[in-house]
Amino acid sequence: MRTPFAIAVAAAFSIAYVGAQETKPVPKDSVRVYVPGCSKGYIFTVDHHSDEESRGPQIPDGMHLRMNGPKPLMSDIKAHEGSRIEITGLMKKGQERPGGVGIGGGVRVSPGPPPGSGVSGMANVSQSFIDVEGWRQLAGDCPSR
Numbered sequence: 001m002r003t004p005f006a007i008a009v010a011a012a013f014s015i016a017y018v019g020a021q022e023t024k025p026v027p028k029d030s031v032r033v034y035v036p037g038c039s040k041g042y043i044f045t046v047d048h049h050s051d052e053e054s055r056g057p058q059i060p061d062g063m064h065l066r067m068n069g070p071k072p073l074m075s076d077i078k079a080h081e082g083s084r085i086e087i088t089g090l091m092k093k094g095q096e097r098p099g100g101v102g103i104g105g106g107v108r109v110s111p112g113p114p115p116g117s118g119v120s121g122m123a124n125v126s127q128s129f130i131d132v133e134g135w136r137q138l139a140g141d142c143p144s145r
Contacts, residue, residue: 024133026090027090029092029093030090030091030092030093031057031090031091031092031093032088032089032090032133033057033059033088033089033090033091033130034086034087034088035059035065035086035087035088035089035130036048036084036085036086036138037084037085037086037087038081038082038083038084038085038142038143039067039077039078039080039081039085039087040081041078042066042067042068042074043064043065043066043067044064044065044066044067044087044130045062045063045064045065046059046060046061046062046063046064046065047061047062047084047142048061063128064127064128065091065128065129065130066127066128066129066130067087067089067129067130067132068129068130068131068132069089069131069132069133073132073134073135074132076135077132077135080135080137081142082141082142083137083138083140083141083142084137084138084139084140084141084142085135085136085137085138086135086136086138087130087132087134087135088132088133088134088135088136089130089131089132089133089134090130090131090133091128091129091130091131092129095128095129
């Protein structure tokens, strides 16, 4: 009599555990991205996508993302600096593409401050952020600088 009850309890806990592993829903103002590249500290530099790696929106090569995430996850990523990794996370819609107009070769032109305003040309530069949910190791190493 105890064996069927124990099996039912174990099954209920395993179903609850599998349900807890599902990915959380994406908020309406965000998009889930899978980005290959290299990290240094809290900055992640996107590098080229291969066909098997490209899932979700394409983020331009060379784009820098500021990573946010739980401390243990960020420590794991930091331990793999110098190795190529893919991070998975959420970005606000519109951040996955830099502002301005692309003129080729990864160069983008965007409007600056009005002349004579006394504001430096770097005043409108914005940082793109990603809330990291997970990561995985990819083949290859990061280029050294």
